[in-house]
Amino acid sequence: MRTSAAAIVARNETWTGAAATEPYEAGWADEAVVFVRALRPAVGRPGRARIELSPDGMRWVREGTEFDLPTGQDEVTFARVDRFGTWLRVAADLPEGASLTVLVTLHLKG
Amino acid sequence: MTLRTWDDPALSRFDPLPRIICHDDFDRGFCGWTQLVGNYEGTLDAMLPGYAQHLSPMLSTLPNWDIGSHGGFDGTYALKLGTRPRRGAQNVTIKRLTFRKAGPIRLEAYVTFKPEATELRLSEADVRSFGFLFDLQVGDRHGAGGERVMPHLRFLNALDGEHAQRWQFKRRTTPFVAMGTESKTISHYHLSPDDWEDLPGGDQRLCYNEIPTKVNWHYLCFDFDLAAMRCTGFRVNDRTFDMSGYDAIRIPAMKNLWCMLNLAFFVETDVDKRANLYVDGVCLSGDF
Structure with missing residues (x-):
């Protein structure tokens, strides 16, 4: 049976300006x-938010996937990613004056 | 029949009591180790800040920018717990069980710790501590005087840049705080930076190796008697510590935690850099 896990990488964090989740290592997973x-x-x-990859958990590059950040309370947006290597994070650059309190969840299978 | 050590190499690296409660090899997944989340009621804003910073553990190959994957003690993966890159930040992973018999239990684990390798220097004093704790409570028929008991031990690796290298314990937690208005959920911060005490004779120089991307695994073994609610032994690598001066946090039994047997590992950073604890694996055994 494959491994499956849900990870919380940001909970009740208010994003402003340049924001990103903590690095998450999931080389075992084929998809997220x-x-x-x-x-x-x-x-x-x-x-919009973007998916970022990393060779080492410290230096980040854009994976290419972008998606809208939610705006209404309890609204959920998402993106699907595969072949992401080992490290994964979500990043966004919020415009000046904008802020968003987020719960960010990774669903991983591999 | 005596089990020959080579009959089960994975288990033979432990010295378990007769009953294996769990033997967690992280090549089989997370094995029930999850994030310690703080209590709340009505809103997540109620969560104490010490818990709000916690994040989910990972399955790691101990990958490094210079050497690639270090790998686990055995197999590919280890359980990884990382802090945020902020001095004093901590993270905790927990496994939640209950016990069948109030008797002797033994926690054994192989662990290692390193800061995130953001600098080309040894960084031996960047991780403040790693440690483990139990959260235990007597059964519901115990009667008056029953306690919730929380044995804590941490290896204080460094504090304020001093390479301390000694084991500490704590007997005090913070006052309980109501999480809302329903009188059902309260919280306390038992991993606050305050009230750690040095374990007498608890200095120990652990192998750290010579650059931040080389790790060596350490063995630890903690014995506890759930009947007497007392620690009965503690070993790390080749050292056996005198636990006569040790005690746990003790508070009156709570109304919804009977027979609780929670075990947790934690890690703290002493600088604005992530600290990581790796565990591979864990064996919890009991005499029943």
């Missing part, structure tokens, strides 16, 4: 679904 839930209504327009 990344969910971002707004725990409160967004302030302003938070914009």
Whole structure:
């Protein structure tokens, strides 16, 4: 049976400006679904999030996947990722004046 | 019949009591080790800050920028627990069980720790500590005087840049705080930085190796009697410690934690850099 896990990589964190989840190592997983839930209504327009990969958990590059950040309370947005190597994180650059309180969940299978 | 040590090499690296409660090899997944989340009621904002910082553990190959994957003690994966990159940050992973018999139990594990290798220097004083704890409570028929008992031990590797290298324990927690208005959920911060005490004779120089990407695994063994709610032994690698001066956090039994047998590992950073604890594996055994 394959391994499956849900990981919480940000909980009740308020993102402003340049924001990112803590690095998550999941080289065992073939695929990931990344969910971002707004725990409160967004302030302003938070914009889009992106998936980032890393060779070492310290230096990050854009994977190419982007998705809208949620804006309404309890709204959820997501992205699917595969072949991501070992390290995974979600990053976003929120415009000045915008903020978003998030719950970020990774669903991993491999 | 005596079990020959080579009949089960994975188990033979432990000295278990007769009953194996769990033998967690992280090549089989997380084996029930999850994130310690703080209590809350109504809103996540109620969670104490010490718990709010916690994040999920990982399955790691101990990958490094210079050598690639270090690998686990055995097989490919180890359980990894990382802090945020902020001085004093901590993280905790926990496994939640209950006990069948209030008798002797033994926790054994192989662990190692390192800071994130962001600098080309030894960084031996960057990890503040790693440690483990139990969260235990008597059964519901215990009667008056029953306790919730929380044995804690940490290896204080460094504090304020001093390479301390000694084992510590704690007997005090913070006052309980109500999490909401329903009188059902309360919280306390038993891993606060305060009230750690040096274990008498508890200095120990653990192998750290010579660059931040080389690790060596350490053996630890902690014995506890659930009947007397007392520690009965503690060994790390070649050292056996005198636990006559040791005690646990003790508080009156709580209304919803009967027979609780929780075990946890934690790690703390002493600098603005992530600290990582790796575990591969864990054997919890009992005499029943």
